Amino acid sequence: MNKPQTPAAPGGEAYAWFVVAILMIAYVFSFVDRQILNLLVGPIRRDLGISDTQMSLLMGFSFAIFYTILGIPLGRLADSKSRRGLIAAGVVVWSVMTALCGTAKHYGQLFLYRVGVGVGEAALSPAAFSMIADYFPPQRRATAISVYSMGIFLGAGLAFLVGGLVIRFAAAQGAVVLPVVGEIRPWQLVFLILGGAGVLFSFAFLLVREPPRHGAAATVAPFGEVFAYLWRNRRTVLCHNLGFAMLAFCSYGTGAWIPSFFVRTHGWDAGQVGIVYGLIVMVFGSAGIVFGGRLTDRWLLRGRDDAALRVGICASVICMLSGAAYLLAPSGTLAAIAMSPAAFALGMPFGAAPAAIQEIVPNRMRGQTSAVYLFIVNLIGLGLGPTAVALFTDYVFRDDHALRWSLLIVGTVSNVAAVVLLAAGLRPYRETLARLRG
Template identity: 35%
Template sequence: MSDKDSGSAIYPPVKSGWFLVVMLTIAYIFSFIDRYILGLLIEPIKADLGLTDEQIGWVIGPAFAIFYATMGLPLGWLVDRSKRTWIVAAGIFVWSLATAVSGLAKSFWHLFVARMMVGVGEATLSPSAMSMIADSFPPEKRGKPISVYVAALSLGSGIASLIGGAVLIWAKTTPSVSVPLFGALAPWQLTFFAVGFPGIFLGLIFFFLKEPPRQVAELDSDLEGNNIRDALTYVSRRAGTYGTFISMAAVMAIIAYSQGFLPATFERTWAWPAEKYALINGVALLIFGPATVFITGIISDRWTQSGIADAPLRLMIVGFLIMLPTAILPMFMPSPEIAYAILCLNTVGIAMISGMAITALLAITPGQIRGQVVALYYMAISMAGLFLGPSTVGILSTRVFGEDNIRFAMATLPVVYGIVPLLCIPLAIRFYRRQLDHMLRQRDS
């Protein structure tokens, strides 16, 4: 049977909705493996290409963000009008091929351009995914499916970490491997090939998937249409609501993307080899990340069904209050074991924000501009996270503290970017509840 929401919205069968969620989650896992793997290969890439921490910061962050962020809005416009499964299929093909090509990089600029194209492909996924998930489940039942999708962040990071750890161990005994057509390749180059090419076949599957019908019940009388100008006008008139709300998610992205430097930080500070960090981190991410988003999603749905309409925002704020101190304290611990134990709590905070932020956003966003607003959200947090996260750590490490003291750069970043959103939490609650009341009135009218 189909689920029915208030109003005239009729949702697809539950099994169909969950099958789509599973496929989108698999795609998200692939995307995050391709995105995350570079951070685990920093030291061999630096050695082979002669790069500095600052250059690595630019490759991890801005190179990926240039198109991942800026393509978001036009892709969101396309999501609101075109076949979303085909958009996802094309995106998977582009980012997978670009990841594989990263393994052929011979210089900083080769790697920079390849990472740009990874960003182009990955920009298609989340706006399409959130649009289709919202069209598959009513508002009071979206917490769990969105949490499943967002769990891919931890799953992808964990799998990438395990792969990276295995490759680093292998690299110590195998300096290079000869590959037909490409000649001798270092283990880090083969890693990009291994994680990139399988995604091409996943992209083909999405060309044949059926997408859910677009819902028309969640509309807003304040909107005349659903083009880019309408979406921008709607958001700008509610700048306080979206600004204070998204600022917390932006800090989460800044901290999360800066953690691409954690393997190097543990190696330089506590002499943990990168492969040891990668293997421990992989297991921990696979345990703490998915468990957190699943539990938080269940709590969010139960609270929402019991009448707490702003439940996702409340849980998001709890995650923010966990995340901020646990990003700073590990860098001053006397041992790597204690430092990493605190970072496990940081993973919990990041996972809570990742899952609840998008759930909260969907609750205050009209259906006819959902794809574009979700794209704006990802554009905002991606620009913040990718431009400010890795590059800030890289610059502070190379120019201020010295590359042997990279931990101080890691500890400084959350303080610099987290204080203002922390102080604005009361405003975020007030603005969000006002917009939520507006949306509830629209649905009841």
Template identity: 40%
Template sequence: MNLHNQPASAEASPAAAGADAPYPPAAQGWYCVIVLALAVMVNFLDRGILNLLVEPIKQDLKLSDIEMSLVMGFAFTFFYAVFGLPVARWIDRGTRKLIFSGGLFIFSIMTFACGLAHSFAQLFVARVGLGVGETTSGPSAYSMMSDYFPPHRLPRAISVMQVGFVLGNGLAFLGGAALIAWAMTLDGVSLPFTGPLRPWQIVLMTISIPGFIVALLMLTVKEPPRRGGIPERIPYSEVFKLARQHWPIYLPLFAGMGLRSAQMFGQQNWGAAFYSRTFGWGPSEVGVAIGFSILVSMPLGLILGNWLAERFQKQGLADANMRVVVISTLFSVPFGILFPLMPSPWLAVAFSLVAAMTSIMAAAPENAAIQSVTPNRLRGQMTFLFLFIMNVIGMGLGPIVVGALSQYVFGEANIRFALAAMGLLAGLPAIYIFWKGMAPYGRAYAAGGVDVGARA
């Protein structure tokens, strides 16, 4: 079966809406956003809980910091790197809700498979499978929301969806702490062909269940009409041509995100290990502290970022979205550098809270910036490139750099210095790069977007 040639569903075809056609009813759009938020929550719950389990997995499977980094980062991004662009191409023509639902179903199966792993190779392969979910979810979600909401409402819709990101990350730690405590009470649990299960294996298998439910719920979402109709098959070269011709707009967005996400994922994935090695905290203590920190800081950051973007837009600033990204990075990077250097765990949690709050301010405006200036027919593929940078560069390399610094430079006991160094190496350049992109983005937004053939 050639997935690229699959027709859109009957739901989508009559909606071959022109660029000036009315947007779908608001109720449909917000229902879609709520379901997407649940899906994002499950996504980050499933993959984020591994961060809390770093030390138990590392000890049971006898892994080094580099091997654990590969499991957390590179393995997860491998599928995305190899198959992401064909999937994004499919998303630009196919029924997005079906693609999203199928990816989430596979994602949940592979989360369960992670719990069955008894070696580095088995865990690595299962984490590769998790990348299927990420490959299908991001481009599908942002493409659908762009067809449900006008540009000036898009940051708010994305902010609501990002609540799922907050809940997923927060519950990964809080729920993970509770699940670990529960799993520790179970004695002699085993499955046929696998033998006795460790507590971390039980946690991963249990946490996969909500994903199957949300995958079915996604099927109840109405596929929105594509504004401008369903595009013809577009050569891969066109999206690269667009990015190349308008590099002053896209390069700062992509490069800045790559650097900032490398800092974010590197510090996030090794955060639990930092508290354990530096202050002697166990998984339950780490889970409660970081989980509550996330649930407090990130909603505030989303609200503040959306408020600033809308305020700047009301003031007539064409660069409103990028302006928020610059402000966010300017504040979050220093706190991200300083938090691992604090003399007490609670000071580290406080500084990490501020870093998380100010960092997530940029989440909705930055994604809205991509959608607002990119032609509809290329949004799925352009979103893929954006998420490719975030996942393959950020999540793929960020944990590996921290792991390498910890293992070969500072020593595992001094992982705090590896985390701080990551902020210096990746975070500081990101501030300048985002700032350089403000003016070109503002001109493109004021002109109504960009297109192939027109120079930035």
């Protein structure tokens, strides 16, 4: 049976890729805003007097709590309202909240503002996935969503690269006195700069047109109908969502602490870590996510309907081996070299995974189903990953310099779980897809 084709998008192929580029830049801003905190562990812990576990809550849980909860109602809005307007509003909200992080004077304030960053960013991906699915045919969606998802690694890389340079500059200037805000520390200046840049970027969405919803019903699917559909296909959904969530658990959990790993284990300073690690994430992570999307599309053309899950399995195995190599390397230089395959592998599935979700649900459920996927992936990966590493460091090893062992345990366990879950989901995924097409 022939696979359904999506009609040509408004403005043609070139305009469709232009929209993907705008969405990708928005994703870059979102990841710069959420990942910059990972490079600022030392100065924030010093100025606020907090532990690794408290710091991990700023990195993950504070951001994820409303990011995940609000994702589902915002996904519903993406199925019925202007997706362009929803994303633009989200960019403004998270940028303002990022700027407010630069005014925080104590831990409670910073925690609250990080919650606000998550509220704004929850609007982006469900709407973006839905728009891209309406701009591209099924056999090209994994590539298009992978290009959008490059924002994860470009944003994280820029957070470390530019952040490292800004930290060096700001530290050389010392404390700065600003009107209204008063005296701020170098790490606070970083947040103020990023927030202002994000607000300015939000005007780019005036250039984006809302695509028609191909194959959609006149009204958005009630969430009860969406839940019933997902429940009927629960083996497929759970194996897919939880399998990729464990990969996210590894990615967010280890990524949050790698800068501190280089500082504590190999004696690097924050500026050096930012430049080296930022380049690794930008180059190898971005290459991995595009490669994973292209590989998924190629396998789909060859009739492997479960291609996205197979890509995830391959990524887990590579990441497990490379992760052990860089964590046990005797020097920082060797660790950075050995880390590159892990950065590439962790990028591979994160364009393919959301594209796979678009294929197994009706169009009018895509935004809500994407939100459920993001809820699970981010609650487990972003909400729990960084804290899992910190708990091992603070309460099992009770030694900041044992961080490499915490990273090794969390990375290995999460990758093994991902392989098991994704392998178990291969057959159910194919069956769900066949039912939807039939």
